[in-house]
Amino acid sequence: MSRTNAARPEAPREISIMGKGGRMPGLRAFLLCLHAMVVKEFLQLLRDRVTLALIVMIPLMELVLFGYAINMNPRHLPLAVLSADNSPAGRAFVQALANTRYFDIRRLVRSEEEAETLIRSGKAQFILQIPPGFTRDVYRGLRPKLLLLADATDPVATGSAVSAVSQLAIRTLGHELAGPGRHLLAGEPPFQVVVHQRYNPAQETAINVVPGIVGIILTMTLLIFTAMAVTREVERGTMEYLLATPLTPVEIMLGKIAPYIIVGFVQMVIVLTAGHVLFGVPVVGSLALLVALTMLFIVTNLALGYTISTLARTQLQAMQMAFFIMLPSILMSGFVFPFAGMPGWARFLGEFLPLTHYLRIIRGILLKGASWADVRAEALALAVIMLTVMIVAVHRFRRTLD
Amino acid sequence: MNDIPAEGAACPAPCAKPVLDVRRLRKSFGARKAVRGVDIAVCPGEIFGFLGPNGSGKTTTMRMLCGLLTPDGGEGHALGHDIIRESRHIRLHVGYMTQHFSLYADLTVRENLLFAARVHGLPRPARKVEQTIHELGLGAYADELAGHLSGGWKQRLALAASTLHDPHLLLLDEPTSGVDPAARRRFWDDIHALARRGMTVLVSTHYMDEAERCHRLAWFYEGRILACGGVDDIITGSGLVALEAAGEPETLTVLQRTVQAALPAAQCTWMGEKLHISVPKELRDRAECLCREYGAECATTRPRMEDVFIHLVRIQDHAAEKAEAAS
Numbered sequence A: 001m002s003r004t005n006a007a008r009p010e011a012p013r014e015i016s017i018m019g020k021g022g023r024m025p026g027l028r029a030f031l032l033c034l035h036a037m038v039v040k041e042f043l044q045l046l047r048d049r050v051t052l053a054l055i056v057m058i059p060l061m062e063l064v065l066f067g068y069a070i071n072m073n074p075r076h077l078p079l080a081v082l083s084a085d086n087s088p089a090g091r092a093f094v095q096a097l098a099n100t101r102y103f104d105i106r107r108l109v110r111s112e113e114e115a116e117t118l119i120r121s122g123k124a125q126f127i128l129q130i131p132p133g134f135t136r137d138v139y140r141g142l143r144p145k146l147l148l149l150a151d152a153t154d155p156v157a158t159g160s161a162v163s164a165v166s167q168l169a170i171r172t173l174g175h176e177l178a179g180p181g182r183h184l185l186a187g188e189p190p191f192q193v194v195v196h197q198r199y200n201p202a203q204e205t206a207i208n209v210v211p212g213i214v215g216i217i218l219t220m221t222l223l224i225f226t227a228m229a230v231t232r233e234v235e236r237g238t239m240e241y242l243l244a245t246p247l248t249p250v251e252i253m254l255g256k257i258a259p260y261i262i263v264g265f266v267q268m269v270i271v272l273t274a275g276h277v278l279f280g281v282p283v284v285g286s287l288a289l290l291v292a293l294t295m296l297f298i299v300t301n302l303a304l305g306y307t308i309s310t311l312a313r314t315q316l317q318a319m320q321m322a323f324f325i326m327l328p329s330i331l332m333s334g335f336v337f338p339f340a341g342m343p344g345w346a347r348f349l350g351e352f353l354p355l356t357h358y359l360r361i362i363r364g365i366l367l368k369g370a371s372w373a374d375v376r377a378e379a380l381a382l383a384v385i386m387l388t389v390m391i392v393a394v395h396r397f398r399r400t401l402d
Numbered sequence B: 001m002n003d004i005p006a007e008g009a010a011c012p013a014p015c016a017k018p019v020l021d022v023r024r025l026r027k028s029f030g031a032r033k034a035v036r037g038v039d040i041a042v043c044p045g046e047i048f049g050f051l052g053p054n055g056s057g058k059t060t061t062m063r064m065l066c067g068l069l070t071p072d073g074g075e076g077h078a079l080g081h082d083i084i085r086e087s088r089h090i091r092l093h094v095g096y097m098t099q100h101f102s103l104y105a106d107l108t109v110r111e112n113l114l115f116a117a118r119v120h121g122l123p124r125p126a127r128k129v130e131q132t133i134h135e136l137g138l139g140a141y142a143d144e145l146a147g148h149l150s151g152g153w154k155q156r157l158a159l160a161a162s163t164l165h166d167p168h169l170l171l172l173d174e175p176t177s178g179v180d181p182a183a184r185r186r187f188w189d190d191i192h193a194l195a196r197r198g199m200t201v202l203v204s205t206h207y208m209d210e211a212e213r214c215h216r217l218a219w220f221y222e223g224r225i226l227a228c229g230g231v232d233d234i235i236t237g238s239g240l241v242a243l244e245a246a247g248e249p250e251t252l253t254v255l256q257r258t259v260q261a262a263l264p265a266a267q268c269t270w271m272g273e274k275l276h277i278s279v280p281k282e283l284r285d286r287a288e289c290l291c292r293e294y295g296a297e298c299a300t301t302r303p304r305m306e307d308v309f310i311h312l313v314r315i316q317d318h319a320a321e322k323a324e325a326a327s
Helices: A002-007 A026-047 A049-069 A088-099 A112-120 A134-139 A155-174 A205-236 A238-244 A249-279 A287-311 A315-332 A344-350 A354-368 A372-398 B058-065 B087-092 B109-119 B125-136 B151-163 B181-196 B231-238 B249-262 B281-293 B305-326
Strands: A077-083 A103-109 A126-130 A145-151 A192-198 B020-029 B032-042 B047-051 B073-078 B094-097 B169-173 B200-205 B216-221 B224-229 B240-246 B267-271 B274-280 B297-301
Touching (some): A049 A315, A077 A155, A088 A126, A088 A155, A103 A112, A112 A145, A112 A372, A145 A155, A155 A192, A205 A249, A205 A354, A238 B094, A249 A287, A249 A372, A315 A354, A354 A372, B047 B181, B058 B169, B181 B200, B249 B267, B249 B274, B249 B281, B274 B305, B281 B297
Parallel strands (some): A077 A103, A077 A126
Antiparallel strands (some): B216 B224, B267 B274
8 A cells, every 4th residue: 555655746745835725815925926026037137138238238328428428518610711811810710719619620711612512511510701801901990790601400509609709709809909909999899790590590490300300210210120120030930931941131131121111211201291391391402312312321221220130139139229229329410419519439439320421411401402512421421331231231141040 | 779870870761862861960059969960861752750859959950951050060962952052952942841830920821822932933923822722721711810820720821831832842840739639630641642742741740659650750869860760660670579567556556666676678657557568579578577476467569659769768878878988
């Protein structure tokens, strides 16, 4: 008889957690169950290294960007001087401008065309025009006019700089006019500064923001769509099926990207139409050029998303990696905060973001009527980013199953 | 049979021109050796089974055969092409059905099939799809989302998708896991119909009973092939015989312990109320003696596939231990 007992498993002893009714009553049971669940969640979280790394990196990145890179009161805005009068008073004023630290004197230009090109392509945000015979007219008490041409597409960027300039005229020439011209310092300022706000004279923020929105929306949706595209197939097990078909990696990639190109254009049309109708955003330049370069931008984003998708193992990771690119895109591209106002390292990093270049392109074309020649450099930068990313994507994809 | 070479059992094809012939196939993932030297040759129209537990190298081998993974070593031909250098050519004529349902759950049956047809570059894909839907009796489900189908129908759909282009070689990775018995039987009938049409089928499974439905099979264990051949060949080749002991449960319990203690090479397991004993041929008399001694009724029966498998695994593990001790 004893042998039979040995063959069967022993009846389980009463487990201590269980009460007589089968479950411990009250708070203690609740806490024990909660504890079990919390421990399990933590274990799963700790196991996902990528998520864990991003949990640490994203707040740090945000802190650094907001703390060091972003400047709501931007300084060192690029200014070009078109001087027809290389004389002491003109030079003194230019020096005074530099001393405000609102402006960086980037270059001296010789012709109006050159100045025009600089401001249209965004290489200069301000042009200072010193008229011929400026010093002479100051001494004669004619109160000559200096023309400050401001690219007002981004009112936030130019606003405080412009107001700083208006104050300058009163104080600048104190040193030069000491002596014989002393009487000029009394009363009215010795010369006038005329500020000419170009492109967005009413300083409507919407004019600047709407083109930016196009860039942001395209970045957000396309990056996330494609970032998920491959990971979803891997997670659902359909990637194995795809790879066993005669499809090549390039075919799979292009096939996945193509539908979203249309999605991108639909979004652009929606935002621009609404922007035009509701906020009166102008279309100064060539729409065909904009469409062509938007195509380039869309494909760049899709390739970037696709690369993320080959790096991430799960859809969750893909989402976070996409966020890791989107955050700096929003903050460092010049979308909300003026690009020129960021410190050098931040501007350098910003140049690697596709959105930075696209914003210059779309704002240039829509608001300033920029031509191909004006945006060629930006388009080239986008193309380089796109090619690099695509090569990485195709290269990474081939190795997914091995 | 008792000495399994380090590379595993040889698996010669019973025909002059095998469709698939690979030798010394190897693949590691990091430190883990998933496949450690596999030789397989399969004849046209044969249904060849890959049997073995999870992680024994069945899936990895299959993936190497259809070009999803690059082998670390080995050589061979499939459908007249080199498996390493010409995997793209092979893929055109291979149908592969993955372990988990891998069609698009958010597309309908028809849309899934159309996709498969187009990807394989079939002329007039729509017509082919309708024909397939009709043949498989999927008509009522053609516009259902694939994700809403039952397990059995999903398998039929996946099979349809992977055979749409009339592949010469069909690879099925555990196609029947999680499918009810009736659907499983129908699935196997489909596979046999395909094989009769000349399609060569490789199918992996861990169901022992499914092995009997294959013409030949290879038994995978830890990245090697332990045994290869038809089910009867394997059972005969293992040199095992089996007895069935009936009697009082107490008697049989004692008998089980005694047999296990006295004959380490024997396997003794409960089958309902009876005790199933399998031993190498030469130990048969001693086992019968023990049975009679304890007053149990003893009848000869057929060794089960399971018996053979455990027997071979023991030999393999023993050999591995010995090799380790020697080095």
